[in-house]
Amino acid sequence: MPYVLVDSFRFGVDRRRPRYAAVPGTLYAGKNVHISRGGDIERAKKFVSQYTLPAGTFGLGQINSQLWVFGSLDLAASMPPNVQYQRLQLGSANMTQVLSHRTFDSKHYVVAEYDTGDIAHFYNGSRITAMDAQADANSSFTTLADYLARKLSADSTVETQVSGGSILVEAVTAGVAFTLAASTTNGGAATDQTATVTLLRANAAAVAEVRAAGSVTITGGSASAGVNTVSQVTVNGTNLLSAPVDYISNNNATAAALAAAINNNSLASTYSAVAAGPTVTIRALPGLGATANGRVVVATTTGDVTASVVGLAGGVTATPAVAQISQVAFGGTYEATDTFVLTLNGVAYTARGRASGYGTFASVYKRRVFQTANSLLRYSKLSDPQDVTDASPSTGAGFINLSNDSEGSERLASIGPYQTYLAIFSRRNVRVYDISTDATLNAFRQELENTGTFAPKSVTTYGNTDVFYLDDTGIRSLQVRDVSNAAFVSDVGSAIDPLMAEYLGTLTRDAQSKAVSVIEPIDGRFMLALGPRVFVLSFFPSSKVNAWSWYEPGFTITDFARVQRRLYARDATTIYLYGGPRGNVYPEAGEQSPVVELPFINAQSAPEFKRWEGMDMGATGVWRMEMLIDPRDETKVVDCGSIDGVTYGLPETSLIGELPMFALKLTCTSAGYASLSNLVVHYRGSRPG
Numbered sequence: 186m187p188y189v190l191v192d193s194f195r196f197g198v199d200r201r202r203p204r205y206a207a208v209p210g211t212l213y214a215g216k217n218v219h220i221s222r223g224g225d226i227e228r229a230k231k232f233v234s235q236y237t238l239p240a241g242t243f244g245l246g247q248i249n250s251q252l253w254v255f256g257s258l259d260l261a262a263s264m265p266p267n268v269q270y271q272r273l274q275l276g277s278a279n280m281t282q283v284l285s286h287r288t289f290d291s292k293h294y295v296v297a298e299y300d301t302g303d304i305a306h307f308y309n310g311s312r313i314t315a316m317d318a319q320a321d322a323n324s325s326f327t328t329l330a331d332y333l334a335r336k337l338s339a340d341s342t343v344e345t346q347v348s349g350g351s352i353l354v355e356a357v358t359a360g361v362a363f364t365l366a367a368s369t370t371n372g373g374a375a376t377d378q379t380a381t382v383t384l385l386r387a388n389a390a391a392v393a394e395v396r397a398a399g400s401v402t403i404t405g406g407s408a409s410a411g412v413n414t415v416s417q418v419t420v421n422g423t424n425l426l427s428a429p430v431d432y433i434s435n436n437n438a439t440a441a442a443l444a445a446a447i448n449n450n451s452l453a454s455t456y457s458a459v460a461a462g463p464t465v466t467i468r469a470l471p472g473l474g475a476t477a478n479g480r481v482v483v484a485t486t487t488g489d490v491t492a493s494v495v496g497l498a499g500g501v502t503a504t505p506a507v508a509q510i511s512q513v514a515f516g517g518t519y520e521a522t523d524t525f526v527l528t529l530n531g532v533a534y535t536a537r538g539r540a541s542g543y544g545t546f547a548s549v550y551k552r553r554v555f556q557t558a559n560s561l562l563r564y565s566k567l568s569d570p571q572d573v574t575d576a577s578p579s580t581g582a583g584f585i586n587l588s589n590d591s592e593g594s595e596r597l598a599s600i601g602p603y604q605t606y607l608a609i610f611s612r613r614n615v616r617v618y619d620i621s622t623d624a625t626l627n628a629f630r631q632e633l634e635n636t637g638t639f640a641p642k643s644v645t646t647y648g649n650t651d652v653f654y655l656d657d658t659g660i661r662s663l664q665v666r667d668v669s670n671a672a673f674v675s676d677v678g679s680a681i682d683p684l685m686a687e688y689l690g691t692l693t694r695d696a697q698s699k700a701v702s703v704i705e706p707i708d709g710r711f712m713l714a715l716g717p718r719v720f721v722l723s724f725f726p727s728s729k730v731n732a733w734s735w736y737e738p739g740f741t742i743t744d745f746a747r748v749q750r751r752l753y754a755r756d757a758t759t760i761y762l763y764g765g766p767r768g769n770v771y772p773e774a775g776e777q778s779p780v781v782e783l784p785f786i787n788a789q790s791a792p793e794f795k796r797w798e799g800m801d802m803g804a805t806g807v808w809r810m811e812m813l814i815d816p817r818d819e820t821k822v823v824d825c826g827s828i829d830g831v832t833y834g835l836p837e838t839s840l841i842g843e844l845p846m847f848a849l850k851l852t853c854t855s856a857g858y859a860s861l862s863n864l865v866v867h868y869r870g871s872r873p874g
Contacts, residue, residue: 189788189866193224197723197732200683205791205816205846207784211680213848214782215734217772219710220723224730226861228779228806228853229721230764231772232738236265238758244283245744245755248291252746252753252760255295256280268760273307275299283744285547285641287554289570294554296547302524302535304543306556308570315574317539321521323558324542326350329515331596332541333527336534339695343529351514353385354529360506362388366528367513372537373520380525381514388509397469397477397500403439404463406432406490413488415443420467420497421480425454432490436463439490467497474502546641548600550607551622557597557641560588562609567622579623587616599641601652603663606630608652610638615663615674636661636674640700643713647704653677653711655700659685660713660720681720681733692716703745705752707768714742714754739777771857779853785816786866787846795868796843800825801832806859813848827854833865 191209197220199211207213217229242254253269257280264270271293273280278299285296292309299305304320306313327350334345334352342363346353356363367380399420406413414429427450430443437460444460447467451457455470469477480497513527521539528534544556544563554570556563566572567580575581587597587609595611602608609616615633619626636656638644643655652663660678678685689697692715700715711722719736740756747753752763764770772778788795802808807830812823823842853859 187788187868189786189868190863191783191786191865192863194220194226194861195224195728195730195732197680197730197734198684199680199733201680203816204819204848205785205787209784209786211784212732212734212781213784214780215732216780217736217777218779218781219721219734219736220730220732221860222708222725222728222730223862224728224732226779226781228771228859229736229777230768231770231777232740232754232761232763233765233770234759235753235762236268236760238265238268238755238760239263240758241280242270243280243297244286244295245746245753245760246286246288246293247746247748247753248288248293250748252748253293254755254760255283255286255293255297257297257299271295271310273297273305273310273312275301275303275305275312278303284545285556286744287547287549289549289554294547294549294570296543296545296556298540300535302526302537302540304540304545306544306547308554311571313571313573315572316543319563319573320539320542320544320558322542323561324519324521324538324540326515326519328541328559328596329519329525329536329538330513333513333525333534333536335695335698336536337527337529338698339534339693340529340532341693350516351512352527353510353512355510356388356508358506359508360388360390362509363511363530364528365511365513368526368528370524370526371520372522372524373518375518375520377517378520378523378525379514379516380527381516383512383514384509385512386507386510389504389507391506392501392504394471394474394503395499395501396471397473397475397480397497399467399480399482399497400464400495401440401443401467401482401484402464402493402495403432403436403443404491404493405436406439406486406488408432408434409488413490414486415439415484415490415492416487417483417485418443418447418467419483419485420454420456420469423454423456424450425456425458425467426450427453429487432488439463440465469497469500473500475500476502546597546599548602548607550600550602551620553622555600555607555620557600557609558584559596561586562597562600562618564624567624579625581624583624585618585627598638599644599654601644601654601663602646603652604650608644608663610641610644610654612637612639612657617663633663633674639694640698640715642699642701643715645702645704645711647711651675651677653702653713655697655702655713655715658682660722677722678720678733685720688715688718699743701742701745703747703752705763706747706750707752712736712745714745717741737777771859774854774856776856779859781851781861783849783851785813785846785848788866788868791845794843794845796870797847798867798869800828800864800866801835802828802864803831803833803862804828804860805830806853806857807855808859808861809852809854811850811852812842813850814842814844816846816848819848822850829855 196211241258242256278301413432416429418425440460444458447458482494484492544558554565563584566575599610617631638654640655659682662677664675702713713720742754810825815821
């Protein structure tokens with residue numbers, strides 16, 4: 186009996202081609218699974234809840250294998266065992282998020298944001314106050330507008346665009362209005378700061394068309410064929426009848442006959458009719474809307490037939506919905522200590538002018554702390570992250586204005602070590618610098634245009650030659666082109682680009698920007714947590730495995746931390762350990778169930794019908810099998826029962842159908858470890874399609 190063998194799944198999820206034309210050995214979907222070094226599908230381990238955190242903590246870091254979280258409140262006594270807490274106070278302000286965390290000399294370097302609209306940098310628990318003056322000089326109404334626009338992106342109902350010192354706010358869905366207000370608080374000498382909201386285009390809901398209608402009402406008459414008739418009905422001179430209509434037995438019956446006659450001639454007249462009792466309602470052609478209002482209806486009768494008429498009226502022209510556009514313009518005397526609040530749909534977004542000039546991302550490299558601050562790459566004094574003012578040329582603090590080294594002054598987003606260089610990311614540009622401990626030797630090396638990131642924490646160094654990051658087009662990496670070490674952009678995530686684009690469309694820009702990545706410490710898988718999903722790359726070159734899949738752990742990961750061979754993740758209030766303390770904990774039955782969907786199988790003869798007889802599979806665990814029988818309609822599914830473990834040598838699992846092709850959906854229904862290594866599908870004969 187002929188058969189189709191899928192001997193491994195080393196290519197993982199691949200959405201580059203339609204499901205009916207995909208390459209055997211790829212997956213259409215791989216949820217809560219990853220691909221092993223041998224090309225097998227394996228169930229993802231469980232993210233086991235380890236510690237419950239009090240409200241008001243943010244971030245996740247580790248020093249000397251000890252976990253740390255951060256906040257502004259007095260929470261040390263409320264922390265769970267084995268989790269340390271560092272309090273980072275900025276007056277009476279409450280911390281709202283940790284923007285960046287690094288360690289330097291076994292001490293924490295933290296960039297945090299507060300509900301007063303401030304940003305602050307801390308080293309070893311102490312705020313670096315000297316940065317305030319630098320941030321003030323690096324801020325303006327233009328940077329303030331950009332900073333607040335990014336805050337507004339947390340609201341999924343609007344899109345924002347910055348133009349100089351103003352923000353355009355447009356509704357995502359036409360016809361759905363938003364509310365926007367602005368206020369200011371003076372913090373400097375001048376009291377003339379303003380934030381003015383102007384409605385540029387009002388919201389308007391869609392208006393459905395109403396067809397104009399008139400009527401003819403039969404008011405009297407008697408039956409006498411050819412004598413007592415409605416001989417013609419006209420609308421603005423257009424004849425609605427091809428022949429007279431006799432009065433029948435009563436007014437209602439005559440009205441029904443008249444409506445039928447009008448409809449029989451509707452192709453010529455373009456009018457339609459419906460009878461209700463003695464009244465025939467005449468409607469204009471769809472699409473005319475209000476333009477048909479006022480058209481005159483005339484009914485001509487013979488004999489003793491009488492009728493009354495009403496001209497066409499009530500038509501309404503359809504109009505599409507209009508998206509609201511509002512503008513917020515900042516004005517007056519710019520002072521970095523002034524505070525601005527934009528209230529969008531009842532939620533207040535606050536920013537002090539100074540915050541828009543602060544560095545938002547930090548990285549440690551060659552005995553300095555580097556930070557991105559608008560178009561500036563700032564760096565601390567050598568071996569002293571707290572000193573940002575020493576102007577010594579070689580060992581002191583300073584900055585590189587990246588807008589002077591290449592075109593554009595787009596806000597810098599992230600930093601990633603790349604071989605012996607630093608890669609500096611904005612949303613649409615990557616610049617590579619040769620960084621030395623002697624700052625006078627720092628040199629611009631290369632620019633890569635039309636690529637970059639909007640998610641600072643998505644940037645992760647992978648091995649010695651790759652830097653992974655989330656781009657607008659999907660997951661990308663910087664790689665070495667040749668022996669010159671020049672970088673080029675690799676489409677490492679191209680296999681899942683269509684899937685990623687679809688998924689990104691379900692998230693707000695704020696959620697997209699909070700993507701965070703890590704290299705899993707045991708098998709070296711790249712993981713990118715984005716909203717409630719974790720995209721996973723299993724890359725094992727020696728066995729030619731290059732496979733994407735994804736996890737859905739049941740919570741949204743905000744931070745990762747690696748502690749030796751353990752991977753920790755946290756959400757708002759809980760720290761989880763991937764695989765539990767010993768790395769061998771898997772979900773229970775029905776919990777984070779693995780789901781594997783294969784492309785359509787056609788035995789390399791897509792147009793021919795085959796009788797699919799049965800299937801064998803090398804597996805661990807119990808897998809429920811569903812058969813998709815129509816590539817044009819994936820809702821057509823046949824339940825084929827379950828397979829438990831390895832079936833080779835046993836009676837094969839029956840399949841049903843004589844089809845050109847079919848696809849499989851496999852769902853693990855058992856607890857614990859589960860895997861799929863290969864499968865064989867048996868079929869008989871063929872006949873022409």
